[in-house]
Amino acid sequence: MTSPLETAERPQDMKRIVIEPLTRVEGHGKVTLLQGKNRNIRQARLHITEFRGFEKFIQGRPYWELPVLVQRLCGICPVSHHLAAAKATDMIVGAGELTPTATKIRRLMHLGQTVQSHALHFFHLCSPDLLFGFDDDVQHRNITGVIEDFPDIARQGVLLRKFGQEVIRVTAGKRIHGTGAIPGGVNKSLSLDEIRYLQDDIARNIGWAQGALELLKNIISEHYEHHMQFGTIQSNMMSMVRDDGAFELYHGGLRAKAVNGDTIFDHVDYVNYNDYIRESVKDWSYMKFPFITSLGEEEGWYRVGPLARINNCDYMRMPLAETERQEFMALGNGLPVQSTMAYHWARLIELLYCTEAIAELLCDPDLVRKELRIQGNLQGSGTGVVEAPRGTLFHHYEIDERGIVEKASLIVSTTNNNQAMNESIRRVANQYLDGNRLNEALLNHVEVAIRAYDPCLSCATHAMGKMPMELNLVDASGELVDRLEKRVTGRIMRTI
Numbered sequence: 001m002t003s004p005l006e007t008a009e010r011p012q013d014m015k016r017i018v019i020e021p022l023t024r025v026e027g028h029g030k031v032t033l034l035q036g037k038n039r040n041i042r043q044a045r046l047h048i049t050e051f052r053g054f055e056k057f058i059q060g061r062p063y064w065e066l067p068v069l070v071q072r073l074c075g076i077c078p079v080s081h082h083l084a085a086a087k088a089t090d091m092i093v094g095a096g097e098l099t100p101t102a103t104k105i106r107r108l109m110h111l112g113q114t115v116q117s118h119a120l121h122f123f124h125l126c127s128p129d130l131l132f133g134f135d136d137d138v139q140h141r142n143i144t145g146v147i148e149d150f151p152d153i154a155r156q157g158v159l160l161r162k163f164g165q166e167v168i169r170v171t172a173g174k175r176i177h178g179t180g181a182i183p184g185g186v187n188k189s190l191s192l193d194e195i196r197y198l199q200d201d202i203a204r205n206i207g208w209a210q211g212a213l214e215l216l217k218n219i220i221s222e223h224y225e226h227h228m229q230f231g232t233i234q235s236n237m238m239s240m241v242r243d244d245g246a247f248e249l250y251h252g253g254l255r256a257k258a259v260n261g262d263t264i265f266d267h268v269d270y271v272n273y274n275d276y277i278r279e280s281v282k283d284w285s286y287m288k289f290p291f292i293t294s295l296g297e298e299e300g301w302y303r304v305g306p307l308a309r310i311n312n313c314d315y316m317r318m319p320l321a322e323t324e325r326q327e328f329m330a331l332g333n334g335l336p337v338q339s340t341m342a343y344h345w346a347r348l349i350e351l352l353y354c355t356e357a358i359a360e361l362l363c364d365p366d367l368v369r370k371e372l373r374i375q376g377n378l379q380g381s382g383t384g385v386v387e388a389p390r391g392t393l394f395h396h397y398e399i400d401e402r403g404i405v406e407k408a409s410l411i412v413s414t415t416n417n418n419q420a421m422n423e424s425i426r427r428v429a430n431q432y433l434d435g436n437r438l439n440e441a442l443l444n445h446v447e448v449a450i451r452a453y454d455p456c457l458s459c460a461t462h463a464m465g466k467m468p469m470e471l472n473l474v475d476a477s478g479e480l481v482d483r484l485e486k487r488v489t490g491r492i493m494r495t496i
Helices: 054-058 065-071 078-092 100-132 143-149 152-174 192-223 223-229 270-275 293-299 305-312 321-332 342-362 417-430 441-449
Strands: 015-020 029-035 041-048 235-241 253-257 264-269 279-280 289-292 379-387 391-399 405-411 469-474 480-486 492-494
Touching: 054 065, 054 305, 065 391, 065 405, 078 100, 078 152, 078 391, 100 143, 100 152, 100 192, 100 342, 100 441, 143 152, 152 192, 152 417, 192 223, 192 235, 192 321, 192 342, 235 264, 235 305, 235 379, 235 391, 253 270, 253 305, 264 293, 270 279, 270 379, 270 417, 279 293, 289 293, 289 417, 305 321, 342 417, 417 441, 417 469
Parallel strands: none
Antiparallel strands: 015 029, 015 469, 029 041, 235 253, 253 264, 279 289, 379 391, 391 405, 469 480, 480 492
């Protein structure tokens, strides 16, 4: 599994291709490719081009602000940061075990977050490629095209996301940047009217989640080899699992599996994650490169998110999702499923699981009880980990005697997938780039591989669809060979 990103060939002897910025992903980034003499892509780099510095911003703030403060990292997955910070501050206030009501309300909040995020990604960002094909006209291959050609599918996507956001609103106070989770618990329970309100739509949303999964499986089956081989790489997998090995999103131990399915580590207490994971730094990206310490930097990189979670768990508690998981795992013939495009399949299995789990949890009487918070003796540090929609998310804080944050360390989901995204980019570029002439389809093929990971490149919202893109092909002497520009209108122009 040694990474081919770095090469012995001299960069000055290669062609350099730049894709900037990326579209239909969350955040700002660009891709550079170096093409060798035999036209193979010798180096692929996904650059994160903006510096956020949130770990520094957090320093000097009181710990009790963190659950609300850190979710400003993102408008797409704020609940993930909210809950990871809350779990870390639970440790700081000495809350070893929360009340059943607090735990279940947080779990419900997290399930709603996963529903809205997965629905947004599949229906709005990825469905245009899957429904129309990677080579479809760019002015049609977007959410507007989906609305025009498949209005029922587009409507279901909007309403599924709305349902997830309503679950968040009821549990956290508002749909984005809520305040429901606090150190040691939550600040409100649910009323019977709120529970009935959410139950009114749950059966319909379970059906829509099943329908989305069937739609995807039908699309993949029509061109199975293409979809399952596109951008495929071999990698380790890491995620949380429950104590009995079940699928888990909110709390559990860390499990990592190798390419051949062997266990690298299992049921690791995430408080000790630094004993198992390290981060390396590259001078060309603001995003770090995590790896499993025991395997080293070259062999230890891994993937997280839906693909890793489905591969790693032993079973799923929800019956409909478990049936789908078993069908999915059969694709690997006993080995982890490695297809990059299988991320979409795994993501929709999770969407189905979450709708089922919400239906179950809404029947739990603990949701209306008033035992909301506990607190013990103040501790000097705390670590919180959740499975965000995009993958495993780590928050660690250290405070002084006044409760002021002295140190903060975050490993976000997309950072965990950083090396894997670079590998998938290189694979796709080698498959589809001829080295002589650029076209928009090539540009989109590279982006399709990145979008499969559902990256949140900056963990901050941006104005989707308003970013131009430029793709340059430069020869070894630095001469510009070809250039394509995507205007804000979506129009593609060759400007050389």
